[in-house]
Amino acid sequence: MLKPSQAGFRRLIPLLRPHLRQLLLGGACMLVYVASFPLLVQLAGALFPALGSRDLNRVMQLIGEGVLIFAVQKLAQFGQDSLLAGPALKVSQRLRRELFSTLQRVELGALEKLSAGDLTYRLTEDADRVSEVLYKTIHDTVPSLLQLVVVLCTMVWLDWKLSLAILLLAPVIVWLISLFGAQVMRATERSQKKVSELAGLLGEAIEGLPLVRAFAAEPWLQDRFEEEIAQHRQARQRTYSLVALQHPVVGIIEVIGLFAVLGLAAWRIESGDLTIAGLSSYLTGLIVLIDPIAHVTNNFNEFQQGQASLRRLREIEQEPREPNDPIDAVSLGDLSGDLSLESLSFSYATGQPVLHQLDLQVSAGSVLAVVGPSGAGKSTLFSLLLRFNTAQHGRILLDGVDLSRLKARDLRQRVALVPQRTTVFSGTIAEAIRFGRRATDEQVANAARLANADGFIQALPDGYDTLLEERGSNLSGGQLQRIAIARAVLGDPAVLLLDEATSALDAEAEAAVQLGLKQAMADRTVLVIAHRLATVQEADQIVVLEQGRIVDRGTHDALMQRGGRYRELCERQFIRDLQNG
Ligand code: ADP
Numbered sequence: 001m002l003k004p005s006q007a008g009f010r011r012l013i014p015l016l017r018p019h020l021r022q023l024l025l026g027g028a029c030m031l032v033y034v035a036s037f038p039l040l041v042q043l044a045g046a047l048f049p050a051l052g053s054r055d056l057n058r059v060m061q062l063i064g065e066g067v068l069i070f071a072v073q074k075l076a077q078f079g080q081d082s083l084l085a086g087p088a089l090k091v092s093q094r095l096r097r098e099l100f101s102t103l104q105r106v107e108l109g110a111l112e113k114l115s116a117g118d119l120t121y122r123l124t125e126d127a128d129r130v131s132e133v134l135y136k137t138i139h140d141t142v143p144s145l146l147q148l149v150v151v152l153c154t155m156v157w158l159d160w161k162l163s164l165a166i167l168l169l170a171p172v173i174v175w176l177i178s179l180f181g182a183q184v185m186r187a188t189e190r191s192q193k194k195v196s197e198l199a200g201l202l203g204e205a206i207e208g209l210p211l212v213r214a215f216a217a218e219p220w221l222q223d224r225f226e227e228e229i230a231q232h233r234q235a236r237q238r239t240y241s242l243v244a245l246q247h248p249v250v251g252i253i254e255v256i257g258l259f260a261v262l263g264l265a266a267w268r269i270e271s272g273d274l275t276i277a278g279l280s281s282y283l284t285g286l287i288v289l290i291d292p293i294a295h296v297t298n299n300f301n302e303f304q305q306g307q308a309s310l311r312r313l314r315e316i317e318q319e320p321r322e323p324n325d326p327i328d329a330v331s332l333g334d335l336s337g338d339l340s341l342e343s344l345s346f347s348y349a350t351g352q353p354v355l356h357q358l359d360l361q362v363s364a365g366s367v368l369a370v371v372g373p374s375g376a377g378k379s380t381l382f383s384l385l386l387r388f389n390t391a392q393h394g395r396i397l398l399d400g401v402d403l404s405r406l407k408a409r410d411l412r413q414r415v416a417l418v419p420q421r422t423t424v425f426s427g428t429i430a431e432a433i434r435f436g437r438r439a440t441d442e443q444v445a446n447a448a449r450l451a452n453a454d455g456f457i458q459a460l461p462d463g464y465d466t467l468l469e470e471r472g473s474n475l476s477g478g479q480l481q482r483i484a485i486a487r488a489v490l491g492d493p494a495v496l497l498l499d500e501a502t503s504a505l506d507a508e509a510e511a512a513v514q515l516g517l518k519q520a521m522a523d524r525t526v527l528v529i530a531h532r533l534a535t536v537q538e539a540d541q542i543v544v545l546e547q548g549r550i551v552d553r554g555t556h557d558a559l560m561q562r563g564g565r566y567r568e569l570c571e572r573q574f575i576r577d578l579q580n581g
Pocket of ligand 1: 109112348349350354372373374375376377378379380381
């Protein structure tokens with residue numbers, strides 16, 4: 001949890017600096033806008049007696065002046081609002097951009113623990129709230145405060161004795177507003193947390209809806225959802241109740257002030273110290289005060305709510321980040337793809353050792369199959385090869401260069417991953433294969449040909465421009481896998497990390513994917529987390545990983561002959577393949 005001081009809006013002020021010119025121009029308009037209030041107050045002082053004396057010419061002249069002052073004031077208000085909106089929006093845009101960029105650098109392990117729904121909520125709703133507060137503060141709270149001060153000063157100047165009641169009550173009002181504000185902030189933080197949890201549950205629910213239906217678990221999910229929304233309603237109710245209470249409490253104090261002023265005024269008119277003209281000006285001043293008080297009160301509540309949101313955004317910055325690239329990073333030339341692991345040991349933050357002293361040589365262009373039960377550490381090994389995590393002991397060398405001495409981007413261009421489950425972003429097929437990299441249409445088509453995907457893509461009505469729906473739902477599993485293979489080979493990586501899909505495809509689709517893989521694997525070093533007998537049979541080397549240790553290694557034939565863990569595993573794990581012959 002962040003301390004309030006770490007999350008304050010004050011930290012956003014430096015971000016306003018590049019927009020100083022616009023802010024100054026907007027500020028100048030604001031001064032004109034605010035300066036017109038004392039003029040209007042004076043004018044009212046003259047207008048009411050003129051009305052009383054039926055001096056029509058004087059009344060018309062004063063009305064004319066009033067219209068002129070109003071016209072200038074509204075013009076200035078337009079200038080102020082339009083000029084100040086830009087900087088506020090740009091600051092919030094920058095805040096969002098920086099947060100998203102931070103998110104892209106959060107350590108993957110930490111990211112996995114965060115809920116996608118919660119993060120989405122923070123980066124949309126919370127960021128929106130902060131943006132709204134920034135905008136309101138600059139274009140509404142600041143001029144309202146200025147208006148308050150200027151009008152109050154005018155009133156003191158008009159009649160300081162009459163202003164005594166207001167001056168005595170003002171600190172009480174300020175104290176009450178800030179007291180409520182602190183409560184509102186706490187209540188908002190609670191309710192925002194609830195919405196985030198709700199978003200997290202919704203994300204899970206939408207993803208898992210087919211499963212929920214399959215298990216007829218709808219009532220259970222509905223109950224959970226209702227429980228969450230009830231908690232959210234309670235938290236929100238507290239905010240609304242506080243605001244609801246604040247309005248009458250502050251309102252009563254304001255009315256006390258008004259009656260005190262009227263009482264004092266009656267007494268001073270009676271004793272001849274105050275004229276009707278003076279009272280008219282004074283009461284106009286009072287009326288002009290009501291609006292900025294309401295604005296400042298409301299905005300202060302929103303400011304406190306924004307403070308809670310800003311704090312939630314700042315929490316993302318506290319997540320551990322991927323380590324920076326080394327300053328003296330080695331740049332890689334042409335790679336042959338020799339990989340070696342030297343007594344590699346790794347444990348996650350939980351402290352449990354996951355990989356123990358792995359020693360392994362994978363010569364360029366060869367295929368290493370990694371087999372082992374679930375939880376053995378196979379995926380963790382891949383995450384080290386991509387430098388998503390860093391080993392505590394030992395090292396990984398690529399063509400003799402320690403991975404930790406490379407730039408992460410450089411490394412990830414040379415080592416490509418074909419994951420077990422293909423994830424694609426919505427967009428065209430060509431975009432999915434490019435995945436942000438620069439490549440000509442020809443290069444994309446070549447990669448697709450290697451992945452045995454070109455044929456089916458060309459057969460689609462829009463070919464490479466076919467739009468992929470969310471999660472690629474308009475393609476079959478086998479087609480998506482071939483897109484993932486094309487994506488991996490597009491940059492011509494020296495090393496291919498292949499996490500074989502466990503879900504079975506039909507024989508035809510399987511054959512198409514296997515052909516794609518075979519072509520993609522040629523002339524590359526390949527590490528494959530193998531789930532298929534055919535894959536391990538063809539591998540140059542097999543290692544059996546159990547509880548983070550290599551317990552067996554060799555070729556398929558040698559290991560089968562030797563018996564032991566590999567053969568056991570084979571017989572159990574690949575029983576389907578064996579039965580299929
Ligand atoms: P495999 O891929 O062989 O199934 P993993 O590499 O996924 O195995 O997991 C190896 C061990 O590390 C397991 O005990 C797993 O619980 C643990 N593990 C995996 N990922 C994390 C993580 N992000 N944080 C903590 N422990 C993890």
